[in-house]
Amino acid sequence: MKDRYLPLSVKANLVLLVILTLGLGIVTFLYYREVNDTITSSIENSLKNQSQILYSAIQNFMLPGEAPLAVQFFRDIQDLNPLYQVRLFRTNGVPAFSDNDTIQEVNRRINRNRFLPRETQLIQPTPAAPPKALDAAKNRPARDLFLRTESEGRVKVLIYKPLINLPKCTGCHGPDHTIRGIAEISTDITQSIQAQGETIVKAALLFGGALVALSLSLGRFLHRQIIRPVREIGEVCASVTAGNFQVRTSIEQKDEIGDLAFTVNTMVKGLHERFELSKYVSSATLQSLQDDSTAKKISATVFFSDIRGFTAFSEHIPPETVVELLNRVLSLQTDIIHSYGGDVDKYVGDEVVAVFIGETAPVQASKAALEIHRVLKEKADEINALGVGIGITTGELILGRIGSEKRADFTVIGDTVNTASRFCSAAQKGQTIISESVFRFLPPSLRTEGPYLLKVKGKTEKQRVYILKEV
Amino acid sequence: MRNACSTAILRILVGITCILIGVSACSKKETLLLRTAEYRTWEKTTPDILDYPIPGHEDKYRRIFISPEGYTPGITAKGGRTYYSFPAGTQIIKEILDPSWNGTDPPLMLTGMVKKPEDPRARGGWLWIVYVPKTGKEMVITEEFCITCHANANEPHPYGDKNRKNEFRDYVFFPPSVDSGPVKQDSSY
Structure with a gap:
């Protein structure tokens, strides 16, 4: 599957959006739940306190036998808020004060008709207490029961409080039971929940708006501070790759991107200088500048070429033409040497000194020599029929920095170099003389003549040499 | 060599497991608040078995014992009212007996009051505890259930001397220093 190109700003925004949206969702959910729990818990505590107050009120109303006052008290409470309801049940679930049963029972226990049966019902019979409330009253110890109900979109919180048959109540109600009844207080919290929900939605919308604004700002910031500079640096690198060393970034930020742009500019400048320098200095010299190496012994193939009859030729033509022709011939040779992997060590007048390194160096140097002869012959009209001996x-040989602190070349010296120079001197125009050591590496496809014995300066014994022939 | 090494590791693991199980078992052992083993050596707050029904225990019989710390509660007068105060550590244990108790059967349960005002579970300065002999477990009642009834001990009530002087009796219906005499069922019930 091919990777889709996504700009950094889009990626950063996506990450931001996902993280914040998930975070917002989780926080909103937890907050909503926490607030709901807090509301319910707060209401439960409130109901618990209210039920205790109600319990005390009932005791104080009932001890002197003022049941009608208790009933009126309930009614008054309910009139205060239609969402708030107080009811009282007997332990069998029947609403208290809805008949004369208790009055008759009390009169029987105290053996006199202290309380007269009521002609009218104080409380209309209502639905009985739910079984859960009756069970709560049967438990020992009897515990307050909290319920949260949701029906037809309304949320209610209820408390069922068992009312204990206190010792001081036993005079009228008897000591043979523990629970006298159950008080129910319920309150509708739908509005509170809805209001809280609306608040949370508003907060979420506000946060969402802030999120979008933040995302846009971040995208713009990323584009200006990162994306655009990175693109510019990329374009500079592409131009350098194409060979244009004149380009530079125009980034002037004081941050990591600015540092990177400065580094790229410095690098391009260095590359440009190195490129320019390579026209005048050998690769080995450039390498030595980097390595800071002093001298080392290496195995290499040394190539010497010299223009035949150049001194005599130069005496009869203007110096400008001499330099032009010399540079032309040297350039042709240099290009060929480079194309065969050689490194021009130096030019000494009309002479070229080159070094080939590696296992195929003798072959590459030989091929370069043959190619030089061929090209010079081919371009004889352009170069006044000048030719070289190689x-x-x-x-x-020894590779090292030769010279003084003020002026030095990184060049090759040694017997191998001197011998190549002698062979070059001995070679006629269009001829290449190679040593026995070079010959051993040549494939059959490269034709040679020899061996010949060549007497060279500085050597007591004659050298076995071969002459390369055109392919 | 390899087998010996494996055996040694196995022994170490078994040892660690045994130690962990032991520590776990020890940590689960509960310390009972009620001194159930000795309470019958204490004095009773009432000389007889209480055989009349009361809310909370209904028709069950009761015998009530008080630990020596509570034999002489502090009694002070303030604003014309007498205040009882049982010292910390006082325990009052009430045996709940079946009405057909033959004098030797174990009680159905023990309910106890332990004076420990600094305990966050305390209500009115007392821990209210239920102990079931069959299971050997006790439970501290943190609800208002027990104290709601016992709050009536601090005002005139139908038991014992009926606290007609409206003394603050520290939630105890039968304080030892009150000569309540033999407790009989109140004829006014």
């Missing part, structure tokens, strides 16, 4: 040797 000498090639392979062996150990």
Whole structure:
């Protein structure tokens, strides 16, 4: 599956949106639940206190036998708030004060008709207490029962409080039972819940708006501070890759991106300088500048070429033409040497010194020599029919920085180098003389003549040499 | 060599497991608040078995014992009213007996009051406890259930001397220093 290109700003915004949306959802959910629990708990505590107050009121009304006052008290409470309801049940679930049973029972226990039966019902019979409330009254110890009910979109919180048959009540009601009745207080909390829900929705919308604004701001910030500079740096790198070393970034931020842009500019400047320098300095010299190496012994193939009859030729033509022709011939040779993996060590007048390194160095140097002869012959009209003689040797040589502190070359010296120079001197125009050591590496496809014995300066014994032939 | 090493590791693991089980078992052992083993050596707050019904225990019989710490409660007068105060550590244990109790059967349950005002579960300075001999477990009652009734001890009530002087009796219906005499069922019930 191909990866889709997504700008950083989009990715950052996506991450931000997902995290904050999830966070918002979780926080809203937890907050809503917590608030609901707090409301319910607060109302439960309130109901508990109210039930205790109600209990005390009932005791104080009932001890002197003032049941009608208790009933009126209930009615008054209910008139205060239609969402608030107080009811009293006997332990069998029948609403208290709805008949004369208790009056008759009390009169019987105290053996006199202290309380007269009522002609009218104080309380109309209402639905009986729910079984859960009756069960709560049967438990020992009897506990207050809290219920939360949801029906037809209304949320109610209820408390059922068992009313204990206190010792001081036993005079009228008898000592043979523990619970006298059950008080029910209920309150409708629908409005509170709805109001809380609306508050949370408003808060969520506000937070969502802030989230969008934050996201847009962050996207804009990312685009200005990161995306655009990174794109510009990328374009500079692409131009450098295409060979344009003149480009620079225009970023002037004082941050990591600014540091990166500065580094890229410095790098491009360095590359440009190195590129320019490579025209005048050998690769080995450039490498030595980087490595800071002093000298080392290596195995390499040394290539010497020299223009034949150039001194005599230069005496009869203007110096500008001499330099132009010389540079032309040297350039042709340099290009070919580079194309075969060689490194031009230096130019000494009309002479080229090059070094080839690696296992195939003798072959590559030989091929370069043949190609140079071919090209010079081909372009004879352009270069006044100038030609070169070439000498090639392979062996150990010393690579090092030669010169003073003020002026130095990183170049090659040693017997292998001197011998190549001697072979070059001995070679005629269009001829390449190679050493025995080079010959051993050549494939059959490269034709040679020899061996010949060549007497060279500085060597007591004659050297076995071969002459490369055109393919 | 390898087998010996495995056996040693196995022994160590078994040892650790045994220790953990032991520690776990020890930590689960509950310390009872009520001194159930000795309460019958204490004095009774009432000389006889209370055989009349009362709310809370209904038709069950009761015998009430008080620990020595509570034999002589502090009695002070303030604003013309007498205040009883039982010292911390006082225990009052009430045996709840079946009406057909033959004198040797174990009680159905014990309910107890332990004076421990600093305990957050205390109500009126007392811990209200139920102990079931069959299970050997006790439970501290944190609801208002017990204290609601016993609050009547601090005002005139139908039991014993009926506290006609409206003394604050520290939630105890039969304080030892009150000569309540033999308790009989109140004829006014």
